[in-house]
Amino acid sequence: MKTREVTIKRIFVDQKGIAIVVCDGCGRTKKISKVDSKMMVKPILVSCPCGNSFRVMFDARRHYRKPVNLRGTFRIVGDERLYPMIVENISFSGLGFRSPFVDNLKLGDKIEVHFRLDDIQNSLIERVAIVRHLSGHFAGAEFVEDRAYDKIINFYLRQ
Numbered sequence: 001m002k003t004r005e006v007t008i009k010r011i012f013v014d015q016k017g018i019a020i021v022v023c024d025g026c027g028r029t030k031k032i033s034k035v036d037s038k039m040m041v042k043p044i045l046v047s048c049p050c051g052n053s054f055r056v057m058f059d060a061r062r063h064y065r066k067p068v069n070l071r072g073t074f075r076i077v078g079d080e081r082l083y084p085m086i087v088e089n090i091s092f093s094g095l096g097f098r099s100p101f102v103d104n105l106k107l108g109d110k111i112e113v114h115f116r117l118d119d120i121q122n123s124l125i126e127r128v129a130i131v132r133h134l135s136g137h138f139a140g141a142e143f144v145e146d147r148a149y150d151k152i153i154n155f156y157l158r159q
Helices: 147-157
Strands: 002-012 019-022 027-031 044-047 052-059 066-076 083-090 093-099 110-116 124-135 138-143
Touching: 002 019, 002 110, 044 066, 093 124
Parallel strands: 002 052
Antiparallel strands: 019 027, 044 052, 066 083, 066 110, 083 093, 093 138, 110 124, 124 138
């Protein structure tokens, strides 16, 4: 039996609780229905009929998060100071970033984020977001509705 446990594959679960697992060894796919919250707590071992085994982690986020490394700035709405940040991930609905100035934030703060995507157009993203997660020097924020950037971010995430 071949075991490939170097990385854990992240498998996205749709809103109906359905996930599609693809074997890296043979390409065989398996549809898993009714993925529940207990299955999302820790990685599980999947064995394929071809003999390949690997670990998967189910993720029920509404939107795929793309890992990135983009320089930018943020400011708390109502404050003129700009703080540097590194955007570490981006999704259709938000972003995660690292900054030594995250300790100036609190949950629920409205912030303006400014950064450029590493796409061909070097697209400038300027969005208002609400801080939803804080951990050390890392913050997660959810974009406030602004339809102007939807197409740009959506296209970028599909690259």
